[in-house]
Amino acid sequence: MTDAKSYRQILRSSFIIGGASVLSILVGLVRTKVAAVLLGPSGIGLIGLFQSLMATATTVAGLGFGNVGTRQIAEAMGREDAQGVAAARRALFWGTLGLSVAGGTVVWALRDVLAMRVLGDAALATSVGWLALGVTLMVAAGSQGALLNGLRRIGDIARVSVLSALLSTVLGVGMLWWWGPDGLLAFVLAAPLCSFLFGHWYVSRLPKVRSPATPWPVLVAQWRTLAKLGAAFMLAGLVATLTQFMVRTLVQRQLGAEALGNFQAAWQISMTYLGFVLTAMGTDYYPRLTATIHDHAATNRMVNEQTEVALLLGGPVLLAMLGLTPWVIELLYSSRFHDAAGVLRWQVLGDVLKVVSWPLGFILLAAGDGRTFLITESIGFGVFAVLTWVGLPWLGVEATGAAFLGMYLVYLPLVYWLARHRTGFRWSSGIWWQVCLLFGVCALLKGVAMWSLIASASLGVLTAFCWAIYAMVRLSNMGVVGGPIGRLCNRILATKKSDKSIF
Numbered sequence: 001m002t003d004a005k006s007y008r009q010i011l012r013s014s015f016i017i018g019g020a021s022v023l024s025i026l027v028g029l030v031r032t033k034v035a036a037v038l039l040g041p042s043g044i045g046l047i048g049l050f051q052s053l054m055a056t057a058t059t060v061a062g063l064g065f066g067n068v069g070t071r072q073i074a075e076a077m078g079r080e081d082a083q084g085v086a087a088a089r090r091a092l093f094w095g096t097l098g099l100s101v102a103g104g105t106v107v108w109a110l111r112d113v114l115a116m117r118v119l120g121d122a123a124l125a126t127s128v129g130w131l132a133l134g135v136t137l138m139v140a141a142g143s144q145g146a147l148l149n150g151l152r153r154i155g156d157i158a159r160v161s162v163l164s165a166l167l168s169t170v171l172g173v174g175m176l177w178w179w180g181p182d183g184l185l186a187f188v189l190a191a192p193l194c195s196f197l198f199g200h201w202y203v204s205r206l207p208k209v210r211s212p213a214t215p216w217p218v219l220v221a222q223w224r225t226l227a228k229l230g231a232a233f234m235l236a237g238l239v240a241t242l243t244q245f246m247v248r249t250l251v252q253r254q255l256g257a258e259a260l261g262n263f264q265a266a267w268q269i270s271m272t273y274l275g276f277v278l279t280a281m282g283t284d285y286y287p288r289l290t291a292t293i294h295d296h297a298a299t300n301r302m303v304n305e306q307t308e309v310a311l312l313l314g315g316p317v318l319l320a321m322l323g324l325t326p327w328v329i330e331l332l333y334s335s336r337f338h339d340a341a342g343v344l345r346w347q348v349l350g351d352v353l354k355v356v357s358w359p360l361g362f363i364l365l366a367a368g369d370g371r372t373f374l375i376t377e378s379i380g381f382g383v384f385a386v387l388t389w390v391g392l393p394w395l396g397v398e399a400t401g402a403a404f405l406g407m408y409l410v411y412l413p414l415v416y417w418l419a420r421h422r423t424g425f426r427w428s429s430g431i432w433w434q435v436c437l438l439f440g441v442c443a444l445l446k447g448v449a450m451w452s453l454i455a456s457a458s459l460g461v462l463t464a465f466c467w468a469i470y471a472m473v474r475l476s477n478m479g480v481v482g483g484p485i486g487r488l489c490n491r492i493l494a495t496k497k498s499d500k501s502i503f
Contacts, residue, residue: 323460
């Protein structure tokens with residue numbers, strides 16, 4: 001695949017998945033805004049605890065089958081092995097069916113223990129019992145997403161994302177509006193329910209498997225692979241979710257429910273606003289990388305291309321977010337969440353490093369190196385937890401944001417070294433200066449915000465606009481952007497070249 005075609009593929013997938021993510025994000029922000037107004041910081045904090053508990057249980061129950069299932073299907077697709085694809089699909093379906101039922105049953109059986117030991121309130125046992133339903137649905141929805149992802153059904157994935165966000169918002173907001181605080185649990189369960197329903201609809205429309213029945217030994221071999229690699233990925237996901245849960249618990253116990261709500265608000269924004277870039281990586285980039293992982297030259301080229309597109313698309317958002325942080329928080333939540341601004345500014349700095357570290361981390365996933373992936377994730381989140389624990393008495397809730405930046409200051413060099421060791425990877429010179437420039441400008445904006453919010457906002461909008469113009473010019477120069485935008489960019493390039501010739 002030529003460079004221009006590869007960039008077009010990345011950009012096309014980014015626009016499809018990214019567009020769906022933006023719509024889902026906007027709808028989700030409406031959902032969160034209503035919850036923040038009706039419930040306040042303490043209610044948002046409890047929602048975060050319920051979601052963390054449900055995510056942790058889902059990670060354990062899913063046993064990493066989603067990640068590995070995508071890899072198995074994509075690898076067989078890359079070999080054009082129809083029987084291999086059929087075997088992987090059948091193994092994923094039956095394996096996940098058993099895991100989803102088992103996971104929900106265990107959570108329901110342990111509802112009293114989890115309410116007392118994890119949430120610290122025995123009165124929440126009934127709510128935890130209902131979360132078992134969410135766990136079952138989330139594990140099942142994860143397998144549906146893995147199948148669509150492995151088959152690279154980009155459009156279907158986008159539709160599931162948008163439709164489930166719309167319906168879950170209508171249901172969740174309606175429950176909160178009608179029942180008030182008593183509707184909080186229904187608000188939490190609406191998202192996994194809608195994801196499962198729409199995922200099931202689009203999976204049912206896939207072409208039926210035409211290959212002969214998969215022999216039992218082949219299915220067992222598939223399950224062995226899913227379990228072996230999936231256990232490592234499950235443990236890595238468990239480390240992430242447990243760390244986040246532990247940090248929330250530390251904040252609540254040391255600083256109170258208000259601080260927990262502010263942390264949850266900043267974390268939710270940080271994990272959401274770059275979704276249009278990061279989701280596209282997992283949806284399109286991961287399966288393509290899996291198909292070429294044994295070709296080091298193709299792998300390294302693909303990682304550089306994906307990193308550059310992520311920087312070009314994510315740069316304006318990062319700069320605008322950092323400059324407009326307090327207004328964004330008030331718009332999405334309310335003025336009662338003003339302490340979240342300090343947390344979010346630190347997290348945006350960390351997000352710059354996160355954007356460039358993700359394409360490198362997918363090398364380990366595509367290669368099926370579960371042990372190394374587990375180690376890197378454990379180191380990164382271990383740093384996050386330790387820095388939060390040390391910093392809370394000194395910085396208050398802002399310590400969580402600083403710890404997030406510290407995590408990626410450690411994680412990025414680690415995954416870069418591992419990629420260099422595995423495939424001989426190097427960043428291109430263009431990516432080096434883009435990373436340094438973007439991080440430097442973001443750091444400047446954070447410093448300016450301590451002096452003047454208006455100056456920071458003005459500078460953030462200006463630099464975001466300049467980065468967006470540069471991104472369009474760069475993509476046009478690569479032959480990726482066509483049409484009127486491409487012609488406009490070409491005129492800009494022609495003007496620059498003529499200016500250089502004069503001097």
